[in-house]
Amino acid sequence: MRLLYNNGDGNISLTKFLENDIPKYAILSHTWEEEEVTFEELQKGIGTTKTGYAKIRFCAEQAKRDGLQYFWVDTCCIDKSNSAELAEAINSMFRWYRMSTKCYVYLSDVSRTPVNIDRMAWESAFRKSRWFTRGWTLQELIAPTSVDFFSKESNRIGSKRSLEQQIHEITGIPKMALQGAYLSQFDDKERFLWIQPRQTTVEEDKAYSLLGIFDVQMPLRYGEGMASAFKRLEEEIDKLNKCLQDLRLSDPRDDKSRIEETKGGLLEGSYLWILETSDFRQWRNNPQTWLLWIKGDPGKGKTMLLCGIINELKKSLPKSTLLSYFFCQATNSQINNATAVLRGLIYLLVNEQPALISHVRKRYDQAGKALFEDLNSWVVLSEMFTNILQDPNLKSTCLVVDALDECEVGLPKLLDLIVQISSKSPQTKWIVSSRNWPSIEKGFNRATQKASMCLELNEKSVSAAVSTYIKSKVNWLAERQEYDIDTRDAVQRYLSSNAHGTFLWVALVCQELTSIPGWEVEETLSAFPPGLNTLYMRIIEQISTSRTAKRCKSILAVVAVIHRPITLDELPSFVDMPPRSSGNYKALAEIIGHCGSFLTIRDRTVTFVHQSAKDFLTNTAVDIVFPSGMPDTHYAIFSRSLQVLPTVLQRDVYSLRAPGTTVSQVEQADPAPLAAVRYSCLYWIDHLLECQSREELIGDLKDSGIVYSFLRQYFLYWLEALSLLQSISQGIVMIQKLEDLQFDKSPGLSAFIQDARRFAVSNRSIIEQAPLQVYCSALVFAPENSIVRKAFEKCIPSWIQTKPRVETNWNAMLQVLEGHTDAVTSVAFSPDGKQIVSGSWDGTVRRWDAATGQQLLPALEGHTDEVNSVAFSPDGKQIVTLHVSENWLVEGTTNLLLLPTRYRPTCEATWGGIIALGHSTC
Ligand SMILES: Nc1ncnc2c1ncn2[C@@H]1O[C@H](COP(=O)(O)OP(=O)(O)OP(=O)(O)O)[C@@H](O)[C@H]1O
Numbered sequence: 001m002r003l004l005y006n007n008g009d010g011n012i013s014l015t016k017f018l019e020n021d022i023p024k025y026a027i028l029s030h031t032w033e034e035e036e037v038t039f040e041e042l043q044k045g046i047g048t049t050k051t052g053y054a055k056i057r058f059c060a061e062q063a064k065r066d067g068l069q070y071f072w073v074d075t076c077c078i079d080k081s082n083s084a085e086l087a088e089a090i091n092s093m094f095r096w097y098r099m100s101t102k103c104y105v106y107l108s109d110v111s112r113t114p115v116n117i118d119r120m121a122w123e124s125a126f127r128k129s130r131w132f133t134r135g136w137t138l139q140e141l142i143a144p145t146s147v148d149f150f151s152k153e154s155n156r157i158g159s160k161r162s163l164e165q166q167i168h169e170i171t172g173i174p175k176m177a178l179q180g181a182y183l184s185q186f187d188d189k190e191r192f193l194w195i196q197p198r199q200t201t202v203e204e205d206k207a208y209s210l211l212g213i214f215d216v217q218m219p220l221r222y223g224e225g226m227a228s229a230f231k232r233l234e235e236e237i238d239k240l241n242k243c244l245q246d247l248r249l250s251d252p253r254d255d256k257s258r259i260e261e262t263k264g265g266l267l268e269g270s271y272l273w274i275l276e277t278s279d280f281r282q283w284r285n286n287p288q289t290w291l292l293w294i295k296g297d298p299g300k301g302k303t304m305l306l307c308g309i310i311n312e313l314k315k316s317l318p319k320s321t322l323l324s325y326f327f328c329q330a331t332n333s334q335i336n337n338a339t340a341v342l343r344g345l346i347y348l349l350v351n352e353q354p355a356l357i358s359h360v361r362k363r364y365d366q367a368g369k370a371l372f373e374d375l376n377s378w379v380v381l382s383e384m385f386t387n388i389l390q391d392p393n394l395k396s397t398c399l400v401v402d403a404l405d406e407c408e409v410g411l412p413k414l415l416d417l418i419v420q421i422s423s424k425s426p427q428t429k430w431i432v433s434s435r436n437w438p439s440i441e442k443g444f445n446r447a448t449q450k451a452s453m454c455l456e457l458n459e460k461s462v463s464a465a466v467s468t469y470i471k472s473k474v475n476w477l478a479e480r481q482e483y484d485i486d487t488r489d490a491v492q493r494y495l496s497s498n499a500h501g502t503f504l505w506v507a508l509v510c511q512e513l514t515s516i517p518g519w520e521v522e523e524t525l526s527a528f529p530p531g532l533n534t535l536y537m538r539i540i541e542q543i544s545t546s547r548t549a550k551r552c553k554s555i556l557a558v559v560a561v562i563h564r565p566i567t568l569d570e571l572p573s574f575v576d577m578p579p580r581s582s583g584n585y586k587a588l589a590e591i592i593g594h595c596g597s598f599l600t601i602r603d604r605t606v607t608f609v610h611q612s613a614k615d616f617l618t619n620t621a622v623d624i625v626f627p628s629g630m631p632d633t634h635y636a637i638f639s640r641s642l643q644v645l646p647t648v649l650q651r652d653v654y655s656l657r658a659p660g661t662t663v664s665q666v667e668q669a670d671p672a673p674l675a676a677v678r679y680s681c682l683y684w685i686d687h688l689l690e691c692q693s694r695e696e697l698i699g700d701l702k703d704s705g706i707v708y709s710f711l712r713q714y715f716l717y718w719l720e721a722l723s724l725l726q727s728i729s730q731g732i733v734m735i736q737k738l739e740d741l742q743f744d745k746s747p748g749l750s751a752f753i754q755d756a757r758r759f760a761v762s763n764r765s766i767i768e769q770a771p772l773q774v775y776c777s778a779l780v781f782a783p784e785n786s787i788v789r790k791a792f793e794k795c796i797p798s799w800i801q802t803k804p805r806v807e808t809n810w811n812a813m814l815q816v817l818e819g820h821t822d823a824v825t826s827v828a829f830s831p832d833g834k835q836i837v838s839g840s841w842d843g844t845v846r847r848w849d850a851a852t853g854q855q856l857l858p859a860l861e862g863h864t865d866e867v868n869s870v871a872f873s874p875d876g877k878q879i880v881t882l883h884v885s886e887n888w889l890v891e892g893t894t895n896l897l898l899l900p901t902r903y904r905p906t907c908e909a910t911w912g913g914i915i916a917l918g919h920s921t922c
Contacts, residue, residue, distance in 0.1 A: 001089075001096055002077045003070040004042075006060050014042060014077065015070070025070040026063040027100035029140035029147075030055055031130050032201070033108065036075040055106050058154045062104050072096065074136075087220045093136075094212015095355070095393070097143035105140070105149045107131055112151035122157060123166070132170050135200035135209040142173070143212060145180055145320070180320065182352045183213060188237060204229040215354035216240055243361055244350065246369035249334055252344045255327050260307050262602055262609075264507060267469050270301075271308025273461040279453040283429065288449045290422045294433040295440075296455030298612040299504025299532055300462065302433040303327065306402045309431060313398060324348035325400035328407045331607045331614065333564045338410030338417075342381040343372060345399055349388060356394070359387040374856050375849070378410060382417050389425035397428045404434035406611055415443030422447060455501075462501045469503055470495045473510045481518045490522045498530035504610060505532055511597040512539065536616040539596035540624055551575060552595045557625050557633040559599060559606055560617050561690075563683050568604045569675040573644040574637050583671075635691035639700070641680035642710045648677045649717035651795060652772060654724060659772040659797070663726060666771075674721055681721050685734040689741075701741070703748040711752055716774050716792045719760060723771035729852040732760050736851055755787040758810045764853055765818065776800070783807045815853045819846055826869040831876040839867030845879065 003025050007013040037056060041047030056073050063071040078089045097103060107129050112122040126149070131137050141147065147160035160167065160178060168175050173194055177186060191213055200206045204222055207229035211217060216236040221229070260266045274280050274294075283292035296302050310325055317323060326344035330336045335344070350357045363380060364371055371380055388394065407414055418430060434440050436454065444450060455462050470492060478488040491513070499506050509528045516524055529538055543552045558574045559566060566574075568588045572581070581587040585604060592599050592606060598613045599606055608614040617625050626633060653673050654666055674681065688707070691697060700706050722731040735757045743750035760767070763778035775795045782789040785808055796803070822842035829836055829850065836848040845867055847856040872879055 001072065001092070003072055004056070004060070004077060005070050006064065011045065012042070012056060012060055014039075022099070023070050024068055024101045025072055026059060026066060026068045026102040026104060027071065027097055027140075027144065028055060028059045028073045028104055028106060029097075029131075029137055030106040031108065031134050031137065032075070039076050039079045040081075042076040055108075058106060058150070059104055062150070062154070063102070066102050068101060072100070090208055090220055091211055091217045094139045094143050094215075097140055097212075098145075099393075100144050101146065103140065103144035103147045105131060105137075105147060106152075106154075107149060107157070108152045110149075110151045110157065111153060112155045112157050113153055122151065126157065126163075127166065127170055133198055135195060135198045135206050138171075138195055138198060139209060139212045141167070141171070142177060142183070182354075183215070184351050184354055188214070206230075207233045214240070215357070217358075239365075240354070240357060240361075243357060243364050244347065246364070247343055247350070247360060247372060248347050249340050249343045249372075252324070252326050252348055255329075255335065255344075256307055256310065256325070258602065259303060259327055259329075262600055263304060266304055266307050266311075267472055270465045270468055271305045271312075273458075273465060274305060274309065274453075275312060277453065277458065277461070279451040283431070283451045287426070289451050290426070290428065291418070291430045291432070291444070291447060291450035293440075293444060293450060293452040294431065294455070295436050295452065296433075296462075297502070298435060298615075299502045299507075299610065300455045301465070301503035302455065303402050304503065306400060306431065306433050310400055313400075317398060318396075320395045322349055322352045322395060322397040323400070324352070324397070326402070328401065328403040328405075330403075330406035330408050330611045331565060336406055336408045338407055338414040339372075339377050339381055341401060341407060341414055342378075342385050345401070346381065346385055346388065349397070353394070356388050356391060359384050359391065374854075376856065378413060382413075385417070386421060386424065389421055389428050394425075394427065397425075398431070399428060400431045402433050403611075404432055404440055405437050411439075412443065415440065419444065419447045422449075459501055463499075466499050466501050466503055466506060467496060470499060470506055473506060477510055477513055480514065481516075481521070483518045483521065487518055487521055490525065494525045494528075498528075500530060502532060504612065505530070505535055508532075508535055508539070508597045508609075532612060533616060533620055536598075536613065537621065539598065540617075540621050543594070543596050544624060546594065548591070548594045551577070551591065553625055554633075554636075555592065555595055555606075556598060556617055557630075558637065559608065560614055560625065561630060561633050562637070562679070563686060564679075565605045565607045566679060567675070568601070568606065569671055570677070570679040571606060573676060573680060574640050629693075631691040631693050634687040635694045635696065637680075638684055638687040638691060639696075639706065641677075641684035641687070642706050645677050645680050645684070645710065645718065646714055648674065649714050649721055651717060651720070651775065653717070653721060654771075656772055659776045660770055661772060662770050663723060663768070666724060674724060677721070678725060681718065681725060682727055682730060682734075685738050689737060701743060701746060701749065703746045705746075705749075707738075708746065708749040708752060711749070711756060712791050715752075715756055715788060716779070716795060719767055719774050720771045723767050723774065726768075728760070728764055728768045729849075729854050732757070732764060732852045735760055752787050752791075755810075758814065759786060759788040761815050761853060762810075764815070780804060781806055783809050783811075785809050817848050817853055817855070819855050820844065822866070825867060826871075828871050830872045831874060835872075835876075837870045837872060837879050839870035841866035843867060845870055847879075 001022065002017055003015045003023070004012050005015060033052060035050040036052035037047040037050050041050075047053060052075060056076065059071050059073055063069070074093075079085050107126070109131075110122055110125045110129050141160070144160075149157040149159070149163065151157055157163070164175055164178055167173070167178060171194065174186065174190075177183065183191065191210070194213070195206060195210055198206070200209060202222065203226040204220070204224060206226055208220055210233060214233070214237050216233070216239075218232055218236045221232075224232075279292060283289050294302055294305065306325075306327075310323070313323055324345045325348065326335075326341050328336055328341065334340060346356075346360065350360065363384070371377065389397065404411060404414070418432070421428065422430070436456075444452075474488060474492045474495065477483065477491065483491070495506055495509060512528065513521060527538060528535060543549055543556075546552065554575045555571070558571070568585050569583075571577075571588070577588070577591065581591065589601055592601060597609055598617065600609045601607075618630075622630070654669075656666065688697070702708070719728070719731065722728050735753065739753045739757055743753070759778065759782060762782075763774070766773045766777055775792075776797060779789060779792060779796050780800060780803055783806055817836070817838070820838065820840040820842050822840055824838050824840045826839045827836060834850055835856065836850050837845060838848070839845050843866060848854065849856055870879060
């Protein structure tokens with residue numbers, strides 16, 4: 001941007017175009033009159049007699065009074081003859097107003113002189129001012145933090161703050177927006193309403209003036225008309241929203257509410273003690289202290305403490321400070337990994353300051369949602385995250401991450417990133433919490449200037465908070481269970497003397513007490529021993545002697561070994577439930593209620609009440625919950641899966657009828673036809689692999705066993721279901737895992753699995769898009785001798801009367817990898833055989849998962865012309881690409897290595913832009 005300054009000889013001059021290091025400046029907001037001074041005039045030093053020059057002089061003088069050397073006026077700071085500069089300026093204008101130190105609104109139709117100094121005299125003119133009717137002045141009102149209004153005599157009328165009520169009444173803009181709240185809090189419809197009564201001289205400007213309000217960018221096309229400009233604006237807003245939707249795994253704000261709710265609600269004020277501690281104050285007040293690490297044993301209340309701290313920070317941090325947070329939960333595979341942490345943190349940051357989305361959009365616009373999910377998502381997300389935190393426009397930022405110990409995948413990487421970023425982004429502060437884990441301690445060891453707070457060392461404060469918690473819980477219990485005063489006092493005394501500063505212990509005992517009648521409570525209290533593990537032991541012992549012991553223990557065993565939280569629809573597949581409970585969510589919830597306080601249900605999904613409960617069951621109580629060993633439970637899940645799947649899987653299970661129906665067109669019913677078998681579809685092979693020590697499995701894997709029988713009858717229906725569940729690639733990986741088992745004594749099963757893998761891999765792309773194509777193109781084009789084809793020949797639709805001539809057997813080609821848009825010139829396997837890299841004349845280098853054929857995004861771009869050769873480095877960590885005319889040296893070798901299978905893999909480049917992935921038998 002160019003700025004104006006007083007050049008000392010009484011004249012006003014322009015600075016050169018400033019890219020960075022923009023000094024503090026004031027900015028003018030006004031309505032255009034006939035005689036405005038232009039950029040050329042100011043450059044030539046003419047135009048000083050024009051009426052518009054008075055406004056520039058006013059701005060210069062007012063800026064000087066406010067101690068500002070520089071200022072900006074839209075009439076003369078943009079070279080409008082340069083269309084690129086004009087477009088850039090319009091796209092940046094909101095930001096320029098936002099970055100200004102002061103904004104002066106010059107109202108040429110409002111008079112305020114010493115004579116009409118009283119409010120009544122000027123207020124009516126103020127309310128009617130033309131300034132409130134113009135389009136561009138909307139962002140000039142909203143974007144700057146400090147806005148002062150001046151009359152035509154240059155007398156100050158008031159500020160955006162002091163005139164807030166009047167401005168709100170005149171414009172209908174909510175006060176929060178006037179106070180600088182992030183605009184993303186206001187929905188699109190509401191923001192469009194703000195511009196509706198306003199006018200612009202050029203019709204398209206009505207849409208263009210909203211670019212900053214919606215934080216989007218687009219090229220300007222004057223002459224396109226207002227309707228087209230608004231249409232393009234809406235498209236840009238949709239793209240932004242889509243990107244946010246894809247980035248969002250779960251909204252950390254909703255996670256926070258859910259966690260507070262499932263943990264029984266945050267006790268008001270129970271966390272205030274921490275704000276007064278020296279560690280917290282040091283973190284808060286010392287700019288050097290970038291990290292506060294809160295650590296403590298299980299159940300000490302760290303998560304709830306962080307919920308409280310977040311609430312406090314929301315209230316007390318300046319509005320301009322960004323606050324983003326994330327809660328890791330080991331029991332939920334969606335939010336138990338490092339990538340999810342970054343997605344959540346970025347999502348909230350972008351929600352607060354949408355302009356930051358540019359760091360995401362750079363890659364997202366090419367790659368789409370897969371960017372956040374494929375093998376490289378960590379690399380991509382950590383780069384985006386680093387760029388966001390280093391953005392020069394990022395205001396001070398506060399990031400909070402709870403339960404690092406529950407980040408089960410990628411914790412070391414996450415710790416490294418946090419420590420690295422601290423040195424690059426000094427305006428970012430972190431609060432993290434975790435258990436007292438040496439590995440986390442070690443991760444943070446390298447970081448200097450951190451504060452750490454151990455809850456065990458703050459015993460007095462924690463115990464005081466636990467006492468308040470006990471009081472509130474006992475009052476709640478006394479009311480609910482109708483305790484008399486003596487009982488209430490006895491409970492209060494018992495909890496106070498045995499809690500030892502552990503919230504969770506109190507919460508669990510109170511939960512257990514809800515099922516004991518008031519008159520029995522006093523004599524039962526001593527049955528709840530102090531200490532979490534001892535209490536858990538007492539609960540499991542109680543379950544073991546209850547009427548429903550068998551069922552409860554199998555529920556606990558299943559929930560402890562499954563790969564993701566299980567739903568109420570899925571659970572009855574694995575545990576014998578009373579006959580009439582199926583589909584009766586209330587009954588199922590009651591049954592789960594018998595499992596003591598170990599489990600909780602939310603949104604029809606069963607999870608552990610706390611990670612420590614799962615740890616207890618799988619370690620201390622392993623012999624009670626898994627009397628025949630964990631493989632037994634895995635075996636039960638595997639074998640029951642194969643019993644229940646045939647009861648649901650069938651051809652066209654969603655009654656789609658039209659074979660071309662794509663997955664995105666499928667409407668989800670509630671409950672969905674596959675609801676009960678979703679888990680089984682996706683994990684039956686994993687559980688099979690986890691119970692290989694079981695003898696029964698030997699029989700199951702014979703040609704006469706259940707696995708072969710299931711595949712022969714249901715393989716295609718299973719593929720259809722996997723497609724409906726958008727998990728074909730996961731299915732292929734499962735089949736490959738099965739194939740890796742040795743089936744020397746089951747030639748039929750072995751051959752079927754090999755054929756099934758060929759069938760699935762060859763048709764992955766089409767089945768992934770349209771589930772019913774599994775019976776059409778996939779089957780019809782399978783080779784004559786394909787075992788799958790023969791087994792399911794009857795499924796080929798009868799309307800396909802003339803079938804194509806197909807090969808007799810599967811040929812050497814495994815799969816066609818489609819994606820390049822021009823000839824593929826070079827391909828190579830990675831040294832471990834897991835990836836394929838390809839270079840093409842389309843100028844891109846792409847990578848593929850060798851097992852499934854799925855493209856690994858994003859494509860590597862950077863070459864401006866065709867790529868002639870590609871190779872992995874011998875360690876597989878780098879890819880070398882060659883463009884012949886640039887004469888680069890290729891180091892290392894192109895590696896066509898053996899995969900650890902029976903085949904020698906080959907992949908062949910083709911002129912048609914596709915890659916043929918195949919094998920030749922050794
Ligand atoms: N401030 C609080 N207000 C209300 N309930 C609380 C509070 N602190 C703790 N609790 C209760 O104690 C239980 C354990 O607390 P929390 O989950 O915060 O512990 P934690 O230290 O994070 O445990 P872990 O390290 O094992 O995850 C919660 O489920 C809740 O019932």
